[in-house]
Amino acid sequence: TMMTVRDALNSAMAEEMERDQKVFIMGEEVGDYQGAYKITKGLIQRFGPERVRDTPITEAGFAGLACGAGFMGLKPVVEFMTFNFAMQAIDHIVNTAAKTLYMSAGTISCPIVFRGPNGAAAGVGAQHSQCFAAWYMSIPGLKVVVPYDAEDARGLMKAAIRDPDPVIFLENELLYGESFPISKEALSPEHVAPLGKALVMRPGSDVTLVSFSKMVGECKKAAEELAKEGIDAEVINLRCLRPLDRDAIAASVRKTNRIVVVEEGWPQAGVGAEIAAMVMEDAFDHLDAPVERITGVDIPMPYAKNLEDLALPKVADIVRVAKRVCYK
Amino acid sequence: TMMTVRDALNSAMAEEMERDQKVFIMGEEVGDYQGAYKITKGLIQRFGPERVRDTPITEAGFAGLACGAGFMGLKPVVEFMTFNFAMQAIDHIVNTAAKTLYMSAGTISCPIVFRGPNGAAAGVGAQHSQCFAAWYMSIPGLKVVVPYDAEDARGLMKAAIRDPDPVIFLENELLYGESFPISKEALSPEHVAPLGKALVMRPGSDVTLVSFSKMVGECKKAAEELAKEGIDAEVINLRCLRPLDRDAIAASVRKTNRIVVVEEGWPQAGVGAEIAAMVMEDAFDHLDAPVERITGVDIPMPYAKNLEDLALPKVADIVRVAKRVCYK
Amino acid sequence: MMIDVPIPFVAHRIDPPSQTVETSKAEIVDMFTQSYLMRRLEIAADVLYKGKFIRGFCHLYDGQARSISHWSPYDREAVCVGMEAALNKDDAIVTSYRDHCTHLGRGGTPLEVMAELMGRIDGASKGMGGSMHMYKRDAHFFGGNGIVGAQASSDWSPYDRTPIGAGLAFAMQYEKKPNVAVAMYGDGAANQGQLFEALNIAALWDLPLIYVCENNHYGMGTAIAKSAKSPEYFKRGDYVPGLKVDGMDALAVKQAIKFAKEHCVSGKGPIVLEMDTYRYHGHSMSDPGSTYRTRDEITGIRQERDPVERLRKLIVEHELLDTAEIKAIEKAQRKIVDEAVAAGKASPEPPVENLMKNMNQIMDNVVVRGVDSEARTHLTEAYGVK
């Protein structure tokens, strides 16, 4: 069967709401409007306005409210219309949600999923195209999930909601409408995907392509291109940035001896930086070439289409750099 | 002459206020109270309440206000009592201050210095011990300054105030009271230090120790220890994380072939991660050992003294790891 | 020439201004001309959007509907032209994503608007900002401070304009200028905490700041009753004076802004104006606005209250122009818009080298990384003199 990422997220939330009455949804336009991107479609009709709460446009207020509700044992799923707006609430995410369990010696927990689209969409300019993956992956106390396809979206969303601690769930707007094959197993209401495990999307022996979210698709395409040129690329979908599956990455590098990390966010202290550092720590002796990072260009996102295109990594970039590390 | 970091910052601000009437100071308790850490001591007496503005405890409000004032051509120096509180204002720092010049095709600039203590102090617990260096260094449109001693503090603060774009100035509370030798040159009102240039604090040939802010002092101490054991360490003070002086780091690695990066912040996607990745890109063939990162432990900061001590890097850690990369 | 505005001002903690507005033939004709131009420009933008000349989120469920509502300020011309009639270009404005009209009001050209919408070099921001990021520094217009794109969610940041406005006002006061700053925001944005933070500071420091809340009764799909416990936006400053204004009436807006500016410049601190814009059209497809009244009713009310029609009626009633003269104005404005559209389409995309331009003004030591490690640009070499 095929399923869109939108339906995967929607069905996962619906099932978890069915399963646990403490789960509720809140955010801007999640109810009557059915979600700005229709991810919460039908949920207010099914579960009522008590459990699907439209909030005013006050991110700090409702994120803090979710923390209090979480403290009391409820399980809020908070939609940020995009993660750009979560910057207004980031103090609650970091200082309240992530740190309280530790500060309270394990007595107060905060089981929240903060979700919404992250990173570049298309034609939305500098203020609304930022990738926050690296920021959140740096924060102990959080788990950070970055699904790619429908299988990821369903299994990881269900795991995120069931996790008793705060989870940042970074979606990609441009993937919502995309259809992916989904396994029968993943369609079961009881299926959850493990948090902290990467997935090999395509095994290969010559070079490892590591990425997350939308860029996994670009890596898959690049791998096909590379295959035509006789390069057998392994594609790894990280799925989770915290905990980060270092072992999976290192194991792949031990096999391929070459790795390219692909992300849409900015380079400095990005996800690629972490993986480069981590590979050096875990598999330095196996590297036949330096770890290469492919990233968004280190500038605010321009609006004009021609420049926006130049600001983001493309399949051709991945192919080119992969060939470089293979010295071809 | 000797000078404390506090006096260096204070005198730099005073001189720039003297020099340019558009420079003004704002923040919580910066005026009558003389600053929570007395960095603005005497300034309200000297320049009056028009130019040294006490604000209510509303970080988002006054940071946004500073952006508007900057748009109009004023040059606000904004004190955050600590950078932990700047999380409340981070949307303005990133979306307003950093991105507007670019979005407006260069017509609207935002010449602000956001300054205050960053990172771990002592005994202040999880919510107020966070290092934000890696977050800010990831943002194009910002410059990010991380002074260590009085010489840095004076020269870089003056450069930051004169820079026509937003600058994040990350101080360290535990250094405020420390006295450092300061050059005659740096005492001149016209002296400014270049933004984006690292400084070799101690030349050496066996291993490079790179760090910023308080950890530069620890690296210097470690270098002395190492010298006793016959290891000649080069100590680099980054001074600035954006622009990052990649050339200085790469040049050092080409000489020593070994590098250890030291920071107090968390490891994942931290400053050390960036430097590891960057060294791989610029000097992979010169590396005789993997780049090592020494960082704060990847947990929220505990309060109890014994645990807090364990959560932060110490001179002994630097010595141990430096020896490791030297295979000694 | 004195004209009475039909709907009285409602005041909070202040005596309201008179309902009798001093104006002139020239002013009314100019307001009509301007607002007619704005109306035509928005209609043209809508057509361009549908023709995919303007970037947007066509894959969204309701992208188009949103785009229309975001761009069609059938209820906003009055605010723009009324405001400009009471301000000068040394007064500062910071506004929301509906910034095209504001840009025109500040003296920007239709081409600047059109080309920016299409991401072209002749745009107000040279194609870098996008439809919601137009600026005009020389007229103290500090932008649609938020976001770009005719799409459902990321068009703008409702929260960040009021503190910026307070900063503009701070600069007026600091530099001892006899000017005000205007910060515009929607009813949805009116609940953001920063608004209260900035207003408290502005009130403490007596900053010359006018908050203009454009209440169109919806923020996206959310009716004000669901987003605000107290939807009396002119009172939401609590201890700060406020005024409710018929936001469909350019003369009422002019009177209110004039009054507010005098208040501010005389050192009495900030003031909150609520522009009631009686939202006649749907904010989006999912707006229930059309379910609770008939099309006829809406059309009827629109004919009564539509800001452009009202100005036309005023001209006719007071016999300021004859029909032929009015037609001539309309024709001229339509031509301006047509030409702007053509020129915008003809305008080239920004050159590739602009990609890394204007990130920093002092470019020493700044090296911008491209998508991979080999792509590096030393900004001073590329753009600057050392």
Place this chain on the structure above:
Amino acid sequence: MMIDVPIPFVAHRIDPPSQTVETSKAEIVDMFTQSYLMRRLEIAADVLYKGKFIRGFCHLYDGQARSISHWSPYDREAVCVGMEAALNKDDAIVTSYRDHCTHLGRGGTPLEVMAELMGRIDGASKGMGGSMHMYKRDAHFFGGNGIVGAQASSDWSPYDRTPIGAGLAFAMQYEKKPNVAVAMYGDGAANQGQLFEALNIAALWDLPLIYVCENNHYGMGTAIAKSAKSPEYFKRGDYVPGLKVDGMDALAVKQAIKFAKEHCVSGKGPIVLEMDTYRYHGHSMSDPGSTYRTRDEITGIRQERDPVERLRKLIVEHELLDTAEIKAIEKAQRKIVDEAVAAGKASPEPPVENLMKNMNQIMDNVVVRGVDSEARTHLTEAYGVK
């Protein structure tokens, strides 16, 4: 037994409760006992701080002064004991850094307070949180939600408690419990935007939320006139009802909280209480409070209004206990405190293995990195069962 509180309540958008409070000998004696204990505990903490048993910022210019003011709630016992007299332990509280008394009020032990201050394993948070991070989950006490440490700046985050409080209230409503949530904040914190955001939501949704603003007339060195245009904190909810309360009078506090709880639980939504605590002592060295009145005056007023003294006076006036009985209570409380200090000092530091504990509850795949790459802890191996 009925007692009239001397200072009338001042109400905003609501009828105030009666000045006559129903109480009992047991309650008053208990209030006295509790507040005397709190007073002694704080004095002991101050001594410990000066003796460097409690971590702090001795290198700061005014660290000590701040520490004293932060810990010495000479004006807060009334709020704590009055509040607890009207609430039960199913009502939730989230408070500021002055959380020691609240912790006691919620049923925590003096040892838990003392040991936490010293970072020891018997502390309320096992030494992980610190002086300002005490929690008592079983009594719905969600902490001094902010920060730790008797020092000038980072003791706490004034901003983040009110939305959390709204969330606690939300949970009460969601679970249909007949309880309230209390969110406490200072006059300085009262200007934070989040407060207004959360209050609007609470009002829209009729959440059972009591805002308690402890107005001690200063936030650090800033007098309220400099931080708030409208320092009538009970009115700052604007459209939300409010009540001004003599925060030095435990019975007045009890009456107000009882009233507020009834209001909330009956479904009428949130309410704002301002506890006026007439700050008699300096907030810090730089507090000008002592420059505008004489020591004698301050001492005099303190004797009149000090919450502990007031309770003692009530006992004497109404002949509830004789002098010997009062002395016995005091002695017993002092002994409790002395024992808590001794036990706190004797309590060990948390074991090293707690360093990485309680970061995540589901620890699968979580590997914590130490200071360097070789130090790695698999949490499931260290702490968990797979």
